[in-house]
Amino acid sequence: MNKSTLLTLAVFILATTAYALTIPGLSQVRQERRAEQISYFVEVPPQLAKVGSLEFKGIVADYLMLEAMTFMGERIGQNRDLSAEEWQHLHRLLVKITSIDPAFWDPYVLAETMLVWQAGMMDEANELLLNAARHRPWDYRPFYFLGFNSFYFKKDVVGGAKYLRQAARKANCPDYLKSLAARLSLYGNETALGILFLEDLIRETSQEESRAYLAKRLEALRAIHILEKAVAEYGKTLQKKPAGVTDLVKQGFLEEIPPDPYGGDWVIMDNGRIYTTSELVEKKHRRPAQKK
Amino acid sequence: MKKTLAVAIISFQEGLRQRVLYGILIFALFMMSAAVLLSGLFMRDIAKITIDFCLAAISIGGLLVPFFLAVNQLARDIERRTIFTLLCRAISRRQYILGKFSGLALLTVTIVAILSLSAALAIWTSNVIYGDYFFQNLNIQALAVAVGMSLLGVLMFTAVVVLWSCITTSSFLVTLLAIATYLIGHTTEDLVRFMASPPPGVEISPMVQHSVTAALYIFPNLAAFDLKLAAAHGLMISGGEILFLLTYGIGYTVAALCLAIFFFQRRDLT
Known part of the structure; x- marks a missing residue:
């Protein structure tokens, strides 16, 4: 190897090292x-x-x-x-x-x-x-999501039913949703609808991180569903409302209190629904005016 | 016909000499791998992402011919004086232009065919990796029509570039005109639609309106041949639209070539 080639090689190594060393810092900045x-x-x-x-x-x-x-x-x-x-x-x-x-x-x-x-x-x-919904006329999901939002968040049963009926008319609409749409006006349990909705979302999500995010929410809704069913049974059997979720275990309606995956505490509301202090939001994301 | 074919084969071989196909193969490998890997980053429309990448790769591959080969083929022939060798052998200027275009068209078809095969492989791989659930809307027929129309659009555009080459002597100017034609071809339709129903408070002068409408008739409507989005969502266009596109595309290409022959026959080559 002659002198000139050696010099070129040395300069090449120096230059490569220099630029490679800047990469992490540059990426960070x-x-x-x-x-x-x-x-x-x-x-x-x-x-x-x-x-x-x-x-x-x-x-x-x-x-x-x-x-x-x-x-x-x-x-x-x-x-x-x-x-x-x-x-x-x-x-x-x-x-x-x-x-x-x-x-x-x-x-x-x-x-x-x-x-x-x-x-x-x-x-x-x-x-x-x-x-x-306008641009995906073949797809039931836009109306399904709209129906879910009306029913679950707005508590608008009439509006929600209208959207779910539109979703049910689409060819790719699953059967369980068709029957749900048909009896939505009688359907009083929005937690169950939330569980169905999340199960559906998880089923068709490929990305691991999104699946984990939705699975955590599903776990919380399932816990709420278990608690709400126990509260209803408690009221039916003992003709009174439990003072707190621990009463459900004390009276034998539940073996244990399912934990809130978001780290909140369960509160029984006057209408028998379950509320969590986490509002189903990660601790660091919680905002004062966070909606459920 | 024989002479036209001879010029076509020479043009095709000239394209091959420039290692175009090797480049295309590397490009296809890169784009299709990107299609398979990147689609996995998305949540649901995995088939759509894969198809988006594959169809974009096919379009880019096709566009390499008018942008990088057609713009300087004629100019190079004149510069190197090879054009005289051809024209001396009783090849008419009409045969020369038709042969040049046919050679470029043959090269485009080859490139699109290679890229389409790689696209099919990428879609199949993606399907195997991510599962049938995400490929329910896959519509092979719509994909084939999109690729076919993309090819016709590129051929139409190549004909216009050949026309520009016959009008001007500078390959730099031809490149500029080709870029302008491409941009106009992809935007005029949207401008016409915007002018048909402008938002309240926006007034469009009649002169602008006439100019844009004139551009729609003069320049090739390349946007009409872009069916990539519809194909990615598995949507098939109507038979009527296909017929319109075929008639328009073939008609425009023939008209542009006739005009190119007209100008080339009157051009001073010395």
Whole structure:
């Protein structure tokens, strides 16, 4: 090996080491800066974003969806709460994604699982779901989600039944939902509906982290369901309301109190429903005005 | 016909000499692997993500021909004086243009065929990895139509690039015109739709309206041939729309080539 080659090799090794050493630091700096903002694309009007995507609307929508999921994932991973402004940003990004590819299902699911359950932005999510219903005429799920929101969150049985009937008319609607839609007006247990809804979501979720997130919520609803059934049985047998959940164990209606996976304490409300002080939200995410 | 075919084969071989197919194979491998791996990051629409990537790869692969080969083929022939060798052998200028276009078209078809095979492999792999549940909406017929229309769109665009090459001598100018044509072709339809029902308070001058409408008739409507989104969601377009697209695409390509021949026959090559 001659002198010149050796020199080139030395410079190459030095340069490679130098740039490789900067990679973790650079990633850290960029992540910190990027964490403060969600896509620049949010500021672009939806119509312009659509036209600007040219013939690559599909992958532009996919990329933005990945960005929205990363944005949420980073915050969940760091146990960071989203500010009201950040929720608005996420909502605007989802609007953008669905205006580029209106039949793309993932953004609607993110709106339902995050905007509704975590941020209480039900009106915004419902607007997106109505858009989904228009662009996915073959799919029962947009109306199913809308029906669930009306019934579970708004306590609007009539509105919820209307949406579930529309969902039941779709060819891909599962049978159990059809029968549920038919007897919804008589159906008084919204916890059971919540369990069905989450089981359905988990069944068709491939991503491990999302499955774990939904499974935890399902576990909490199942615990609430067990407790509510025990409270009803207690009232029926003893003709009085239990003072607390421990009474259910003392009187032999339950062997043990199922724990709240979110770490809250169970409270029996006057109407016999179970409330948890965790409000089904992770401790670090809890906000004073958090909706159930 | 024989002479046109001879020019077509020469153009095709010239494309091959530039190692286009090797590049395409590497690109296909990269895009399809990305399709399979990236789709796993999403929650539900896994089939849609895989198909989005595959169809985008096919489009990009097809577009390489008009953007990187068609823009300078004619200019290079003139620069290297190889055009005179061909024209001296009793090949007419019409045969030369038709042959050039056919060669480029053959190259595009080969590239699209290779990428389509890789796409089929990527979709199959994705299906095996993630399961049938996420591929319920997979519609092979819709995919085939989307690929076919994408190919027709690229051929139409290539014909326009050949036309620009016949009008101007500079390959830089041809590239600029090709980019402008591509952008106009993908946006004019949306602009016309926007002008048909502008939001309240927005006034559009008649001159702008006429210009945009004129652009819709002059430039190829490439957006109409983009059926990727519908195919990704398993939606099939109607037979009527397919017929319209075929007629429009073939008609426009033939018209652009006729115009190219017209200009090339009058061009001073010295």
